[in-house]
Amino acid sequence: MTLCRLQTLLRLPVHRRQALAVKLLKRTLIQPSFNYKYIRDNADELLENAKQRNVHDAQPHRVGILYDEFRDITSQINERRSELNVLSKQLAQQAKDKGLQVNAEEHRAMMSDLRSQAKSCKTLVQELERKVSGVEAQLMHEAAKIPNLTHPDTPVGGELNARTVRIEGLLHTVDRIPNNPSDLSHLSSVEFRDHYDLVRDLDIVDMQAGAQVAGSRFHYWKGAGALLELALVQYAMTRASAAGFIPHITPDVARSSIVDACGFRPRSSAEELELDNALSGDLKAKANNQPSGEASQIYRAIPVAEESRNDDNNDSDPLCLVATAEIPLVAMKQKQILDGSTLPYAVAGLSHCFRAEAGARGRDTRGIYRLHQFTKVELVSLALPEQSQTELERLVGFQTALYRDLGLTFRILQMPTHELGASAFQKFDIEAWMPGRRAWGEISSASNCTDYQARRLGIRARVAGGDGGPPVFVHTLNATAIAVPRLAVALLESFQRPGGEVVVPQVLRPWMMGMDVLRRPASS
Template identity: 40%
Template sequence: MIDLRLLREDPDRVRASQRARGEDVALVDALLSADERRRSSGVRFDELRAEQKALGKLIPKASGDEKAELLKKAGQLAADVKAADAERDEAAAETQELLVQLGNLVHPDVPVGGEEDFVTLETHGEIRDFEAEGFAPKDHLELGQILGAIDVERGAKVSGSRFYFLTGVGALLELALVNAAIAQATAAGFTPMLTPALVRPQSMAGTGFLGQAAQDVYHLDKDDLYLVGTSEVPLAAYHMDEIIDADRLPLRYAGFSPCFRREAGSHGKDTRGIFRVHQFDKVEMFSYVAPEDSQAEHQRLLEWERQWLTSLELPFRVIDVASGDLGSSASRKFDCEAWIPTQGKYRELTSTSDCTEYQSRRLSVRVRDGKTVRPLATLNGTLCAVPRTIVAILENHQQADGSVRVPEVLRPYLGGREVLEPVAK
C-alpha cells in the first residue's frame, strides 16, 4: 500500500495514477475523507482520555456535593471516551479497507493505456526464416509428441484441461532449465530457495494477489491456505514483520517452486499445448533493497533476464508494460517476450516488476538505517517459467526432421546432448 502522508500531501498524483491504471479515481477522495475522520477521531479520543485522567486525580481529593458532581462527570466522560474509541477504530478500519484497494503509484515514465499500449524498448537475436531453410516449422506440441516429451492427452485425462505430463526428454529438459537458471542466479549472488507452495492469507494479501488477481488464485477453504501462483509470494513474506539492518541490503533470493493459476480470464486463449496452463514450475528472482535503489535494481533484474534468454539463443524483445496492465503491486514492469515461430509473434517469457514500498508496507518489512526505521523496496523478476521456455526452445531450435538443437548453456545439464532426437513410434 502507499504512504498515507503522500496521499495527503499530493492527492492529485494518486488520482493521476488511478486514472492511468483505469481504476476508480473516487477511491482517492473516499480514502482522504476516511483518513481525516481517523485523524480527527484520534485527536478527540486523546483529548477526552487526558480529561478523564485529570478528573480521576481530582475525585479522591473532593468530598460531598463536589465529589458527587465529579463522579457524575466522570461517568459521562467514560461514555464519551468509549464512543470516541469506537469511532476512532471504525474510521481506522475504513481507512485500511480503502487503502488496500489502492494500487501502487505508477512510475511517471510508464506508457499510459491497456494491454496493447506497451512500448517496445529493444529487440535481440535473429528471427529464423524457415521458408528459406526449406521447411515449415512445427508447433511445440507436435514437436513434443515427436520427441516423446509432452503428453497433454493424458494430462487432461488425469487432471482436466490445461494440465500436462512432461515425459522422457521433456522432463530432462525441465530439470536442465531449472539447474541452469539456478546456476546463473547463484553466480549473480542470489541465494537459492525452495519455497512453500501453500501460504496463509496474510502472505497472499500482503503481496497484492487478493485484489484484482484474486480470481486466478486457488484457495483451500478447509485449511484457509492459498496455492501460490509464483514464489514471489513466499519470498516477499519471508521477512514479514521483520526489521532488516541496512548493511544487509541488498538481499537477493532465487526461488524455485510449483505455481498454480486458475487462468480464469483466459477462456479460449492458448488452449493448445503448454503455453498457458494451471500448474507449472518457475525460477523467480526476488530483491529487497533501499527505496532509493529500486530503479537501479530493476535494471539489474532486467539485465539478468536478458542474459538468460540470450544464453538460450532465443530471439526476444523487451517491452515497457502499459499502466493498465501492471497489476496492483507494480510501479513499473518490463516484459521479455520471445518470438514463437508458429504464432508469428512475440509472447511473454519473463517479467520484472519494481514494487517500490507497496508490498513491504503491507507485510511490515522494514530497514533500520542508524536510528531510522522505514519501509524498504521489493522487486521480482521471472528467470525461467518452464513450460513457456520449453515452447520457445522447441519451436526456435527445431530442425527439418523434427529434432531440436540444444542451446549450449543447457548441454552440461543434459549429459552433453547436442540434439533432442525423435523417438521411435
Template identity: 40%
Template sequence: MQSYMTSIAARVCQRRVQSSPLFSSGISLSFWILHTLKFPESHYDQKVRFKECCKCSADQCSPSETPDRLSRYLRVLIYKSHNAFNRRFPLPVGALQSIARSYAEQKELSGQLDSKRHTQSLLGDRIRTIKDPSEKQAVLGEAKALKAEIMSLEEKVAAVEEKLLGLALHLPNDTHPEAPIGPDDAAIIMSTHGPPVMSPSPERDHVTIGRALGLFEFEAAAIVTGSSWYYLLKEAALLENALTNYAISIALKHGFQFVMTPDVVREDVALRCGFQPRDYNSDHPASQTYRIADSSPELVLSGTAEIPLAGMFANKMFPENSLPTKVVGLGRSFRAEAGSRGADTRGLYRVHQFSKVELFVVCEEDSSAQYLEEIRKIQVEIFEGLNFPFRVLDMPTEELGASAYRKYDMEAWMPGRGAWGEISSASNCTDYQARRLHIRYRRRFAPSGQTQAPIPFAHTLNGTAAAIPRLIIALLENGVRLDEKGKPSGLDLPATLRPFWLGTSDIIRWV
C-alpha cells in the same frame, strides 16, 4: 503528520496483534495512507525522475512555500484517480471519495479521543491529591463517565480505521513518470537480443513438435485433471530440470541466496503483495486463484514464488547496513486464468500449473531503481545463453497490475506461434508491498536537519529468472530440426544447458 499517523498505526497494530495469527496489518496500511498524502506533486506532473519522486514535494519547500493542505490533498486525489484510470485498475465505485471522507472522520475522532485521554490523565493526577472524601467521590464519578466516553470513542476510531485501511488495499501503486501510458501495444522496445528472427512456420509449432517427438501428453492430463494441464515426458521433463538449475546457477553467481518456497499461502498475503483474487474486469467475475477448501485462515495455491518470498520478510526489521537482501526462489505457480481463451491457451503457453524460478530483492528506498536494472541484466544474461531471439520492453500503465511502479517484460520470438511471447518480467514495486507486509529497515544516520533517523519501509523488486513452459516453447520452436518433409526429427539445444542435463539423448544436438 507522520508522528500522528505513527500513533494511529501503533494502536491498530496493538489491537490487530492480539487478534491476528499472522502479523500486524494495521501498521503498514496506516503508513500507506501517509504515503498517499506524501506523493502528489511530482507524480501528478509526471516530469521528475525516480529519486525525486521518492520525496514529498512539501519536504522540498520552505515553510512559506508549502502548498495549502487542502489544495495538495485534492491534487493527491486527482493524481490517484488519473493513475488508476491510466492503469485500468478496477477501483470500487467512490473509493477515493470514501478514503477522503474516512480520513477526515478518523482525524476528527482521533482528535476528540486524544483530548478525552488528556482530560482523563489530568483527572487521575487530581484524584491522587484530593483530601476531601466527598470531593474525591464526585471526581471519581466524573472519571467514570469520562472512561465510558473514551471507550465509545475508541470503538468509533477502530471502526473508521478498519474501513480506511480496507479501502487503502484497493489502490494501486504509483507509476513511474517515464512509463508509457496505455495498453500493451504502447510498450516501448528497449533492446533486442539473440539470433535473427525466423519467419513464422506452422511446422515449428511446439505442440506439433512435442507430439512428433513424444515430449508432451495433453490428452491424459485432460482426463486426470482437465484442460490446460499437461505431462512433460522424456527430453521435455529433463529440459525443465536443466533450465531450472541453469537459471538458479546464474542467480547464485550474482549473489542471490537459494530458497525453496511453500506453494500454499494465506490469501491475505497474496492480497498484500498486490495479487487480486478475482477477475473484476470480467462481466462474470471468476476466481484467479485456487483456494484450499474449508481452510481457516483462507489458503490459496500461490500464483508465483514472489508471494511466499515477499511474505518471508513480513514484519521484519532489517538492521543497519544489512540491505540489500537478494533471494532466488523455486516454486510451482498455479493460475486459474479466468477468462483466458483463444490461441494463447494452446499447448504450454497458458497453463494452470508450472515451475518458475523467481528473483526477489529487498533494498533501501533510494536504490530500487538500481536493482531493477540489475535484475534486467541478469535476465538478459540468462536468455542470451539460451540463444533464441528476444526483446526487452518498458511496459505501459495498463500492464503494471497493482504493485509495480515500473515493469520490464521480456518476449521471445516463437516462430510456431508466429508471434512474440512473454517469457519474463521485472518489476520495481517500491514500498507498495513493504507497507502492506510491514518490512522496514534501520538507517545509520538521520537525514540532514533531523535529530533521529526515521525507520522507513523497504523497497521490493521481483523478476522471473525462468518460467519453464514458455522457455520450452521458445527453445523447441527455434531449435527444432525438420527433415526434408518438414517433420520434426530432432532438437538443437544451447550448449549452456549441457552441464545441467541428466543422461543422454539421441534427438538432441548441443550447439
C-alpha cells in the same frame, strides 16, 4: 475470508455486521504503514494515476475524508481520556480527604457526582473507540486499493502501447526451418511447427492424463520433457547463484493477507463488494452495486475439516496457492528492520505457481503455453530507495544474458500503465519469438515495486551512517529467471529441425543425461 463467510455477515444487524467485518479485516490484513496525509494532500494526482493504470476502485478522496474523520475521533478520545484522568484523580483525592470533610452528606453527593461523570466519560470513550476502530478499518481497506505511483517514462494505455527497447536475434525474420541451426541464410522447405504438435510427436508431455487427474490445462512432463524442466531449473539456479542470488525453495502456499500485501488479489470481485458493504454498514449498497474489475487469478486452499465451520475463527486468513515465488520471497522479511549496509539483498526462489487464468481462451490455451500450474525460478531483491533503479537494470541484464546464452530470439518491452498491476512502479517484459506460433510470447518480466509491498509488509532498513532518523521502507524488485512452460515452448519451436527433432541448447546439456537432441521415441 470466503464469499459464504461475507454473505453471513450481511444477514446480521448493521452494528454487528460492521463490528465483525472490522474484526475479520484486521485479522486478515497485516497492519500497513500508509502515508495517509500524502494520500489526502495528493488525491487528485493519485486518482488520475489510478485511472491511467485502469484501476477503477481506488478512491483517494475518500481516504482523505476517512483520515480527517479518524484524526477528529482520535482527538475526541484523547480529550475524553484526559477528562477521565482528571476525574479519577479527583475521586482519589476525595476518597483520601474523606475523614477531613465536615459535612458527610455533601461529601457523598460530591463523590456520587464525580462517579457519574466518570462513568459517562468512560462510556463515551468506549463508544468513540468502537467508532474509530470501524473508521480505521475502512481507512486501511480503501488505502490498500490505491495502486503504486508510476515511473514518468511509462507509456500510457494498454498492451499495444508497450515500447520496444530492443530486439536480439534474427529468428523472427524467417518463416521456415534453417537447415543449419546456426545459419539462417539456408532454409529448408519445411515450415515451423507448433509446440503442441512437437511435444506430442516427441512424447514428452501428457496433457490427457493431466486433464483426467486435475482438469484442463494441467499436464505431466515425461521422459525427456521431465529432464528438460529439471535442466532449465538447474541452469537458472546455477547462474543466479553465481550472480550472488541466494537460492531458496519456497512454500507453495501463503496466507491470504500476504498475497494481498504483495499486490495480488486473494478475493473475488464479489467478495470485495461484500466486504466494502459490510465495512460501510450500507444496507442499500448490495442492491445498488455490482462486482467489477478483473477476476482473481488466485487459488484458495481451505482444509476440508474447516469448510463447514461458521464461527468467528474460521477461514479468517486462509492459505492461498502462490502465483509466483515473489510472494513468499518478499514476505519472509516481513516486520523486520534490515541492516542497510547489507542491501541489496538478492534471492532466487524455486516454486510451483498456480494461476486460475480466468478468461483465457483460444490458441493461448493450446498445449503448455498457458497452464494452471507450472514451475518457475523467481528473482527478488530488497534494496534501499536510491539503489532500486540500478537494481532493476541489473535484473533485466541478468535475464537478457540468460536468454541470449540459450540462443533465443527475444525482445525487451517497457510495459504501459494498464499492464503494471497494483504494485509495479516500472515494469519490463521479455518476449521470445515462437516461430511455430508465429508470434512473440511473454517469457519473463521484471518490476520495481518501490515501497508498495514493503509498506504493507513492514519491511524497513536502518541506513548505516545516517542522521539517526527512523528506518526507511525498502524497495522490492522481482524478475522471472525461468518460467518453464513458456521457455520450453520457445526452445522447442526455435530449435526444431526439418525432420521433427529438437536440438538441445548447449548450456542445458550438462543436465540432460547425454541428450543433445530430442527425438521421437523408437516405438513411434
